[in-house]
C-alpha cells in the first residue's frame with residue numbers, strides 16, 4: 001500500500017492472517033528450502049536460514065464442539081506457544097520449533113483420543129459437508145458416513161503405507177460443497193427423483209421468477225394451477241440438484257426411499273507428475289443405510305485395497321487407473337459397469353475418448 005493512502009479501517013472480513021503466524025514463519029516467510037515427513041503425522045519444513053518448523057497433524061471429528069476447540073487451544077498453549085492451524089481437510093496441526101516436544105505432544109493427543117497421522121502416502125482426514133445435521137437438501141448424512149468410513153480406514157491414516165497420498169471427500173448433494181470433483185475417492189449423496197411440488201404452498205413461501213431462475217437446466221417453468229401462479233418441472237431436464245428447493249421450500253426433493261450415495265474415483269488437484277483430474281463415476285448408487293452405512297464403507301475400502309495392492313510408488317488413484325485402463329479398474333475392483341457410467345449430457349461428446357486405442361494392461 002502506498003505511504004500516502006491511510007490504511008482503511010473496516011470490520012468486514014477476517015483479520016489479517018499475518019498477525020497470527022508463528023514467529024518462525026514470519027521470519028522465514030517465502031524462504032523455505034524443503035520439507036520432509038520424519039514420521040506419520042509429522043512434517044518438518046526447513047528454511048534457507050536453517051530454521052525448522054514442525055507440524056504435528058491430528059484428525060478432528062470434523063464437526064467439533066466448543067469443548068474440543070478449547071481442548072486443542074489448551075494443548076497448543078502447553079506445547080506450541082499457542083500456535084495451531086486447521087487444514088482444508090479438517091485436520092488440526094500444531095506448529096512448533098522445539099523438536100523435543102513432538103513426542104510428548106503426540107502422547108497427549110493420543111491420551112485425549114485424537115489419532116496423529118494423515119501426512120505423506122496416507123489417507124488424510126475426509127473433508128465433508130453438512131449432511132442431515134444442517135443442510136435442507138442433503139441426500140444423505142455427512143458426518144455419519146465419514147465417521148463410519150474413517151473408522152474402517154484408520155490404519156491408512158496413522159501409517160504411511162499407501163503408494164501415494166489418497167484424498168477422500170464427501171458431499172451430501174451434487175451442489176458439492178465438498179471437493180468431490182477432484183479427490184482420489186469421492187462419496188457423493190444423490191437424489192433420484194424430481195422435486196415434488198406442493199402447489200398450495202408455492203404462493204406463500206416461494207417467488208416464482210427466482211425459483212425459475214434458480215434451475216441450472218431450465219427445467220422449472222411458470223404455470224397456473226387452479227387459477228393460482230405456481231411452477232412445474234420438466235422431469236426429463238431435471239438433474240436432481242436441489243437448487244430450486246433452496247429458494248422454494250414447496251419443492252421438496254428429499255426422499256427416504258430413493259436418496260443414497262454414489263462413489264467417484266481418480267480426481268486430484270495436484271499437478272505433480274500428471275495434470276489435475278476430475279473424479280469419474282465408479283458406483284452410481286448405494287442406498288442410505290444409517291447408522292454405519294456398511295455398503296458404502298465396504299465399497300470405499302475395496303477400492304482403497306485394490307489400489308494399494310496394484311499402484312506403483314507415487315502413483316495417485318487416477319494415474320493408476322489410467323495406466324491399467326478403466327476396463328481393468330472395473331475388473332479388479334469387481335464393480336459392475338452399467339449404463340449410468342456413460343455420460344449423456346448434451347456436450348458430453350466433446351469429452352469422449354475418440355481413439356480406438358483402449359489401453360488395458362495384463363497384470
Ligand code: SF4
Pocket residue numbers: 129130131135136137138139171172173174175176177178
Ligand atoms: S453438498 Fe448439498 S446438501 Fe450438502 S451441505 Fe452442500 S448444498 Fe447442502
Ligand code: SF4
Pocket residue numbers: 194195214215216217218219220233237238239240241242243244245253
Ligand atoms: S432439482 Fe435442480 S435441475 Fe431439478 S428442477 Fe430443481 S433446480 Fe432444476
